[in-house]
Amino acid sequence: MSEQDIERYNPREMEPHWQSVWAERDTFVIDNNDPREKYYVLEMFPYPSGNIHVGHVRNYAMGDVVARYHRARGKNVLHPMGWDAFGLPAENAAKQKGVHPAEWTYANIAAMRDQLKLMGLSLDWTRELATCDPDYYGQQQKLFLDFLEAGFVRRKKSKVNWDPVDETVLANEQVIDGRGWRSGAEVEQKELTQWFFTISDFAEDLLDSIDTLDGWPDKVRLMQRNWIGRSEGMLIRWEIVEGTAPEGHTALDVFTTRPDTLFGASFMAVAADHPLARAAAKADPELSAFIDKCRRMGTSVAALETAEKEGYKTAIHVKHPFDPEWELPLYVANFVLMDYGTGAIFGCPSGDQRDLDFARKYDLPVTAVVKPEDADDDFTITDTAYVGDGVMINSQFLDGLSPKDAFDEVARRLENAQFEGKPQGERRVNYRLRDWGISRQRYWGCPIPIIHCDNCGTVPVSETDLPVKLPEDVTFDRPGNPLDHHPTWKHVSCPSCGADALRETDTMDTFVDSSWYFARFTAPKAASPTEPAMATDWLPVDQYIGGIEHAILHLLYSRFFTRAMHRTGHLKLDEPFKGLFTQGMVTHETYKDKAGEWLFPEDVVLANDAGKRSATHAKTGEPVSIGSIEKMSKSKRNVVAPEDIVKTYGADTARWFVLSDSPPERDVQWTDAGIEGAWRFAQRLWRLTAEAAAILDAPQRDAGETRIDTAALVREAHRATREVGKAIETIRFNVAVANIYELANTVGKAISTLGDAANGEERQALSSAIRRLVMLAGPFVPHLAETCWRRLGEEALLAETKWPEVDEALLVEDTVTLPVQVNGKRRGEIAVARGAPQADIEAATLSLDAVQRMLEGRAPKKLIIVPDRIVNVVI
């Protein structure tokens, strides 16, 4: 057959064709009543910025492979797509371009939907949702009200992280290095009344249940554990020496994880915002000034690291729980945090470096209370605190105990001691996890359905009045929240007493929107937040795929939401995501011109001269310096546009490239050579199919000799089927790709040996192998595979065809090649029958030249035979 007979595969023609065929046939629209086993695969939904980037391509290509594979395995697969559509960029666009956030957002969604559709993803678009749609956020308001009623919502005054540029509140986790995660502005402390979800009440369950999430990466589980931050300790009540503290303050509660070091205490310290500090400051201007100074202290890493431990000594003293004569001074200290534990500590300088630094600065006593096992009895602390295990010293009745036993002894005694009608100490588990503040002073978010009435306080909006819709006529010409500036929207009458009242003008953190969308997808048009029966059928999500940047917040919030929705009757499970996969980023080289300006890859011409790479500017011809490989970002201009790639090479090639080579959890580097390699493979798969089809279409060659090892060809096809299936199931797409290549190589060799016709046996083997090759490639390059499938004479759509079975019996070879080692070094190999008797293997081994040479006539000391695996001769 000549070259001309095989046209090149043209994705520009075939990709839209198959996409319209799938759409017309509703191939990917699911039927809830389908009795087959259900499988839910979900990729983290995108923010509608207006453009799909290559990272999205990789994320959605992965999900699509999983979806198409499981569909081929005969499952009813839910694979939906939606838009995380609320958020600040829409308001920024409104400010900068004068376009309404809704208009901007929906235009972006339309553009991105078109781009996504180019990729040929097997999505059920009938379930599409956008969080900015009142149909969605109205249901979210319903959830809020149900949570409020169930006690999962609190309103409290709290110090908040205020972003002065965005004029909004940020969650602790949205503050990175003391700066707003979006604006980058230095965050200030401000006190506001805020709405909170009581996620901290769920801390224990959220922590313990991590153990059950065995489909999650260990790394993410660990990150969540650390974030929740459980620590076991004691709450100890210290008596304040009468007359030293302001009226009404008689006790100081302290949380400690080291009650064993109680006899090493030399001072007490409270946070600047501690009620006792505030009370004392009223009569002490100097203390008041110190507290102000603490508040002004930045929260940036630099500020924290350089800030010296400082304290202000108050007149207040407390009594040691085990010795009423022992009085300790109370400091207000800048390193004590108000929102961890009780905001008060006892300082034990010998056992804590911070306390030691503080003690040295203020000349406080340092008593060692734990000495290392092997230290002398006169063990003392100089400039390093001892935090390790050992033996208690200088601690009266605790002397000689281990710290752990000392802990128990202190707990026992203080639990039995009474102070102000309560035990003086109690065992207590403390969590680092704080409640989730959701109030945001923004327009483009879900309104909090609450009305503030002077008579009735905070009144929930009646359910029949939901959704509380965002007003459309808003302006962004001044800073702050447009809802607050709106002339009429916030003025309503109280649902309870009818008096004039005000709407809550804060909207919800956008993390709320993404905390339950996976559940909404199971019944996206339901009149309630979920249809519990549907949700029960589909959830948990079998495979969730997204970026590692959401390892903590989004996933933790979603876990909390699922629990809260369970308790309010919307769901019947606690854990939303059975399988989780966090994929790596897409990176690209960076380029700079002589002036140090970043350059787009398309403006750079690369040259490779015997391994030496150089670059010049495409237009000016001036030299360009090649910089480091970085995550693709607009600021560094090291981006490629998926649309351009799809136009040039087609979606299949892009999909194939982002899934080849690099393990999915690792970063992948985008290179021209890589995408061209993928393009070549696509053409090769098409050519192999066409060549195989030509042989199969040709008249059968008369039964003559069989020129290829047909058994080996079929075996390789089955082996590849097994390996590719295994690799997809374990999300190792690069391994799947390698196995597809191997099969392609084998098929290619067979075709070139066969020429243009084959005998019956050869035809059968070739037909089987090429069909399997196309089927295995299907989830990765669906349009191309569909085209090949048709070329092979198949009538049905590949997308509706079952995954091939693996005949394990075919994979067992009759003879095996055993490597033969001498003293652990490979010296040769023998071919024996599978399961051959030891004696045969021994004989074959000993007759090897290499073995005989090494033995020099001696008998081997030992002969280790691992059946069907390896032989090792020990001399």
Place this chain on the structure above:
RNA sequence: GCGGGCGUGGUGGAACUGGUAGACACACAGGACUUAAAAUCCUGAGGCCGUAUGGCCGUGCGGGUUCGAGCCCCGCCGCCCGCACCA
């Protein structure tokens, strides 16, 4: 500081449960086809020595366990990530 991960050819990476290290791909070199180029196909290749049969070395470094270690153990080095004044 605390916690976790990773380290394999020129490059991305494979390697079952401790059993032939380097699959597969990229880049490279040589060859075929072509007026030429592109495309395609074939061949080669971890390093060192050797014409070759072959030998020695080799998975960050140093030790150890084992018939056998990329994989297990101990001690280092380097890089990456998460958390970080959390009592």
